[in-house]
Amino acid sequence: MLVMAACRESSMVYETVDGSKLPLLVFDPADGTPLAAGIVLFHGGGLRSGSADGLVAHCRELGSRGIFAVSAGYRLLGQGAASIDDCVADVRQAVEHFTRLAAARGLKPSCLASGGSSAGAHLALVAALTASGTTPTVPGPGVAAVVALNPAGLDLLAFSPERQRSIEQEVGIATGRAIEYSLIEFVRPGSPLMLIHHGTADEVEPIEHVRRFRDAMVQAGNECTLLEYEQAEHGFHYPGHSGHFEDVIDATARFLLDRSHAGPYGY
Template identity: 75%
Template sequence: MLGQGAAGIDDCVSDVRRAVVHVRRLAALRGLEKQCLASGGSSAGAHLALLAAMTDPGVAAVVALNPAGLDLLAFPPEVRRSIEQRAGIAAGRAIDYSLIEFVRPGSPPMLIQHGTADEVEPIDHVRRFRDAMVLAGNECTLLEYDHAEHAFHYPGNGRHFDDVIDATVRFLLDRIAAT
């Protein structure tokens, strides 16, 4: 995590990839099959889970809560530069981490839960990402929470916690049942 041992986003991506490999190894030792493994995260963690799943599929599904970085090039240049600086991305290299640039057929099913008033990643970026994923033939479900801001899903941050947990469980159980 940035500020906790990671110098930049590349360190974070490497950590996530190592974690996926480690979890796959542990799952195999315990007799769990790949179709039972899912990943997910919130905000920057959701970005990392999605990036890992889209570039090196190792999980059967991804749950992303208010993901950041879906369409970095849609931000005005000054905002993009600020994001690059805060995330440890080399100047002018936001395209290398903008998830919409990684959309290809064959990504694992994704559930994105996002607030319509998210101040970090605008809902129109999320809708554009979802549409690109579906157009590429991938399953990408977007659940929108009206007037919810970033981090809306945490206990105590509003009325959505139970709905987010219920939707996540249904999504994951449906994926496991389909295998």
């Protein structure tokens, strides 16, 4: 059940590596509400559309529950980004800025998460699972967890070669480099804790790919929870779209708050 307590809303910008200034929409719990956790979210849109406004409803609800929530923009293909690499670089910068804001509010890295929807979830996962240059790495101190809403790109090599080439063209990946952005390839012990929300009828990323990614995470000794929504299609988590918004917010808030209180997720 959604909690409709107020939160304080503000906006600011962060600077990308090329000097562009991009928005950060900030949602602080109302005065007097204990601050327990933080999350920065990145919108979907196939890297060619969308804006930070797309996840305002999610951040507003999380903010009302004592969670410091930020929705961040990033350069889009054809609108400042030459390739997916520019988008990933922006996400890294936004996460760094978010962690500084969170630290100023007294939040430790173990209480922080990144995430997003669709392509935004993919970007957040790439940044969390890899170092600069897509080299696998043990996660750094920035965030401890990722919340992915119908993520894309979990197992790109599971698509046919023709579909892989099409995806490369659609999202600005150089020809033949799909493997460098296929997230299952970067699963290692010590990967961030993850919560994935996904519909069983998702037409962009088949549920089988998501289950395979979850299994790989668990087999590597990581904690990865997959919440499946029966017959839900891509984008099911938005308000009024399919009736799942409240369930997604409830589960995400529990996931973040349980960690901050040393709950069942081990933090």
